[in-house]
Amino acid sequence: MSSKNDLRKARKGYESYLKYMGLGFTMLGIVLALTFGGWWLDKQLHWAFPVFTLTGSLLGIAGALVYLFQETKPQR
Amino acid sequence: MGASFAQHADSLSEHDIDHAVEHLNAEDVFEAAPTEGDEHGDHKFNPGEMIMGHVTDEHGWHLWGHTSIPLPIIAYTQGRGLSIFSSGHFEHGLVAHAGYMLLDGKLKATDAADGTAAHEHLVNEELTSATYDFSITKNVLAVFVSSALMLLIFLTVAKAYARRPGQAPSGLQNFIEPIVLFVRDDVAKANIGPKYERFMPYLLTVFFFILINNLMGLIPIFPFGANVTGSISVTFALAMITFIITLLNGNRHYWGHILAMPGVPKPVLLILTPVEILGVFLRPAILMIRLFANITAGHIIVLSFFALIFIFGELNAGLGWGVSIFSLLFTVFMSMLELLVAFIQAFVFTFLSAMYFGAAIEEPHHH
Numbered sequence: 380m381s382s383k384n385d386l387r388k389a390r391k392g393y394e395s396y397l398k399y400m401g402l403g404f405t406m407l408g409i410v411l412a413l414t415f416g417g418w419w420l421d422k423q424l425h426w427a428f429p430v431f432t433l434t435g436s437l438l439g440i441a442g443a444l445v446y447l448f449q450e451t452k453p454q455r
Numbered sequence: 456m457g458a459s460f461a462q463h464a465d466s467l468s469e470h471d472i473d474h475a476v477e478h479l480n481a482e483d484v485f486e487a488a489p490t491e492g493d494e495h496g497d498h499k500f501n502p503g504e505m506i507m508g509h510v511t512d513e514h515g516w517h518l519w520g521h522t523s524i525p526l527p528i529i530a531y532t533q534g535r536g537l538s539i540f541s542s543g544h545f546e547h548g549l550v551a552h553a554g555y556m557l558l559d560g561k562l563k564a565t566d567a568a569d570g571t572a573a574h575e576h577l578v579n580e581e582l583t584s585a586t587y588d589f590s591i592t593k594n595v596l597a598v599f600v601s602s603a604l605m606l607l608i609f610l611t612v613a614k615a616y617a618r619r620p621g622q623a624p625s626g627l628q629n630f631i632e633p634i635v636l637f638v639r640d641d642v643a644k645a646n647i648g649p650k651y652e653r654f655m656p657y658l659l660t661v662f663f664f665i666l667i668n669n670l671m672g673l674i675p676i677f678p679f680g681a682n683v684t685g686s687i688s689v690t691f692a693l694a695m696i697t698f699i700i701t702l703l704n705g706n707r708h709y710w711g712h713i714l715a716m717p718g719v720p721k722p723v724l725l726i727l728t729p730v731e732i733l734g735v736f737l738r739p740a741i742l743m744i745r746l747f748a749n750i751t752a753g754h755i756i757v758l759s760f761f762a763l764i765f766i767f768g769e770l771n772a773g774l775g776w777g778v779s780i781f782s783l784l785f786t787v788f789m790s791m792l793e794l795l796v797a798f799i800q801a802f803v804f805t806f807l808s809a810m811y812f813g814a815a816i817e818e819p820h821h822h
Contacts, residue, residue, distance in 0.1 A: 397803075397806055397807075398810065400803065401738060401742075401745075404737070404741040404744075404745075405737050408740065408741065409730055409733055409734070409737070412733055412737070438726065442726050442727070442729065442730040443730070445727050446727070446730045446734065449719075449727060
């Protein structure tokens with residue numbers, strides 16, 4: 380019976396990590412989505428300076444970090 | 456991880472891809488002139504073509520050499536109507552039939568007469584864009600086979616429970632019961648909580664569908680060996696179902712957390728809300744890509760080891776035999792690893808789906 384409990388404890392250990400498995404990809408996705416969004420907007424607007432690509436990529440990085448902190452903050 | 460595997464496979468055969476490109480042009484000339492006397496193969500071995508041929512879907516099931524099982528072509532073109540015929544009429548994709556032809560395995564509409572050698576300049580782009588390909592392809596057939604297998608397994612097991620209620624499991628039950636309990640206790644209950652029962656049918660179905668198709672993909676003999684879970688269309692459909700179930704079950708608490716996370720200052724919300732909305736779409740997208748990339752990468756690696764035999768064999772027959780020993784050993788090792796991956800990927804997909812459902816139906820705690 381105790382071995383079963385040990386197994387449960389071990390499982391609890393890795394399950395808490397599994398939660399964060401998609402985190403890296405999601406952060407990457409956020410950066411890429413906002414950067415490409417800005418790039419697309421710049422392509423439509425033909426401005427002299429690619430403002431939205433720059434702001435998009437920076438916002439993406441900021442957003443990914445905010446997302447990271449939000450997802451990993453201690454549970455209530 | 457998948458991308459790096461694929462790169463690895465590329466670098467293995469970079470030298471030969473150069474050769475393949477030269478060869479490709481030569482082949483075009485071959486096809487234009489109706490000389491088919493290359494049975495013994497002035498054909499140089501093309502690893503890229505061999506690997507992609509095995510990993511991607513096709514209109515016919517290649518067995519060996521020039522032998523393949525033709526599969527039904529079902530195509531609907533607006534203005535032309537429905538056509539159903541055997542892919543055998545295409546003669547391995549070499550000729551046109553009934554107004555269609557195959558180019559790189561894709562069905563294209565053409566105006567060329569039956570039996571004309573298939574070529575890019577014969578494609579009728581306008582009609583092709585109005586064509587819907589409903590063909591029973593290799594992957595579709597493999598899904599039929601796996602569905603039949605699942606029905607067989609689970610109807611047998613269900614009957615055993617009905618026949619011997621309350622008794623110890625026997626036979627197939629012994630194999631299935633622990634997995635079902637694992638999905639219930641460690642995946643569904645752990646992530647969804649007390650209301651897990653509603654999601655059990657989907658979670659169990661998706662787990663066993665992915666597991667059985669992963670395992671079937673490792674058996675290289677017909678009717679197995681199709682790369683079903685390594686097809687992005689299949690993983691797209693699976694991720695889409697998870698996505699839709701999550702959206703349909705999302706409660707006020709879930710949407711509140713996405714649109715305006717409580718307890719977060721307003722300026723941060725300006726960034727966080729778009730990011731959370733992006734996350735809603737990114738999560739299923741990652742689910743789709745992870746399964747596709749992991750399974751396809753496994754197939755590509757095993758095929759690359761086999762390709763090495765022939766790459767070295769072309770240089771020198773003895774070298775080919777020598778390399779084949781190492782290739783076989785590595786293939787056995789990789790296949791063992793793939794058995795593990797087959798379980799892990801089925802588990803991960805199910806686990807993350809359950810996690811998303813759990814987040815969608817979570818009730819608010821006291822703040």
